[in-house]
Amino acid sequence: MTQDVLLSVQGLTKQFPTRNGVVRAVDGVSFDVKRGTIVGLVGESGSGKTTAGRCTLRLIEPNEGRIVFDGVDLRELSEREMRAYRSRLQIIFQDPYSSLNPRLRVDQIIGEALEIHRPVRGAAKRDRIAELLERVGLNPDAARRYPHEFSGGQRQRIGIARALAVEPDFIVADEPVSALDVSVQAQVLNLIQDLQESFGLTMLFIAHDLSVVEYLCDEVVVMYLGRVMERGPSREIYAMPRHPYTQALLSAAPLPDPKASRQRVVLKGDIPSPMNPPSGCVFRTRCRYAVAACAEVVPPLEHIGSDHHVACIRQSDPEVISQGLTL
Template sequence: MSAAPFLTVRDLAKHYVSRGTKLNILEGISFDIAKGEVVGLVGESGSGKTTIGRSVLRLVEPSSGSVEFDGTELTTLSAAQMRRTRPRMQYIFQDPFASLSPRMTIGEILTEGLKIQGIGTRKERMDRARNALVQVDLPAEAVNRYAHEFSGGQRQRIGIARALTLAPEFIVADEPVSALDVSIQAQVINLLRDLQQRLGLTMLFISHDLAVVEYICDRVIVLYLGRIMEIASSADLYARPQHPYTRALLSAIPSPDPDAPRNRQILKGDIPSPANPPSGCVFRTRCPVALEACAHTIPELREVSPGQFKACIRDDLN
């Protein structure tokens, strides 16, 4: 970790009101990301992963909290100031089919952000688009084609190229391979890993696939119902998970050895509604080792070993 984190998030919260009911999507989210680090964000659907990614980039406005990027507090920037900051922070969307306009050529899609930012001449912008396509292993001539002419994996490469045209330093990758065939996923993940290392990118990698996260991420944040359950390095998290929720998630990872012993921990029920979250620890209604005190105590995220944090009142889980 560097002395000063590249991205610092403190007490981030996001609330919505729907038909008079308050929905607590995020509450008390705090974490750091060092420059050049890849941090994974994992959890079940409905845990708030995408909301964190979009709130960090102010694609949705946080209800409260602080997001500091390279020493600049983003939540207080005006729209014009944020627009000037956006080239340094880019987003890779989950759905490669819905995120590319069918009415625009690939060249127009890739140069749109440059045009909005007033960067370069038309020729210079198109040169950057061609270069970005080559970086993601697509032909430069693809600038003249349309999205429907490409496969899902190729479209996601175009989505990655769109982010790269602005030469970002920080990328939020939101489930970038979940919509792709399994045979294509590894290719795109390897591409992202190569680009991250070659360009020195800092990345928040959102996924529900813990095997993918282990492969690409330096550290992992485990999220449940809008709260952080555990933060640790990938090595520590996968070798010595500390939170019951993390253990349940890891137990579901398929093993390449069908004869290997399994200790599958199946969570009962569904993730609760953010309109009616459990009292105390939000995970307690599905936790296999919950105590009576868990219904009355909101556990703080505390360091239980060097660099490893968990939000659980129990100290006897080994």
């Protein structure tokens, strides 16, 4: 598998002005996605992960930063130039109920992308739609039906087929199973993994469930209140999380072995408002290891070995490290 970087996000920042101030949704986020891999972008609701994902596709225009896709900075492209890249960059939305146009049949939903981005018409288009539906586990007869005639899991399969229709190089999967029943989630995750391996897709998989990310992703980026707290290879982060926030998230993730257990780390309070984030380390108000310096210093994302990076002034503290080892 080729391991060159397909997407490099550098210093990504997005702020939303409001009547009462500015919401700092994404604040200096950086990460790479290697070709043919899946990177998990995880964090609680309000961490900015969905905004970051949509900024990478320029569905939302960032305020600052670079989005280098296959050697080209997407932020330097005009709207017309960006259209040429749309077929290479696709998204699977979180809500399978609101992301499909209820007035269109399935063949129209999937065929729309083919008509816009590919010169496919007539029988060739019908064959392509039938092929896509079969590939995502649906009967080709589904092409003549409307979204309301399907279950949530089936609708998400239609959304996946739509994203695959134009043979993209990169897909953002924005919490694609969070709106589904638990019994259906595993089926859709297995489908995504199978498609990624079959087509060599490169993906940014957004989730709040770290057990899902462990199952799918090669690397993990942990976000909190718009900033990256930790990032690195999945096996390293799951074996030894070094940021207190990552430790807390992992402690809440279910274990596959019903006899196994881990020490639960309960975060105190709620995530602060992105309009008024804490000074210094944004996680300090909920961190059990916080010291006075945490309110003064914005911790940089430091390299601690391999491709593992942590933003914590106490990341080398034996007390913090030992907690990672006991999870």
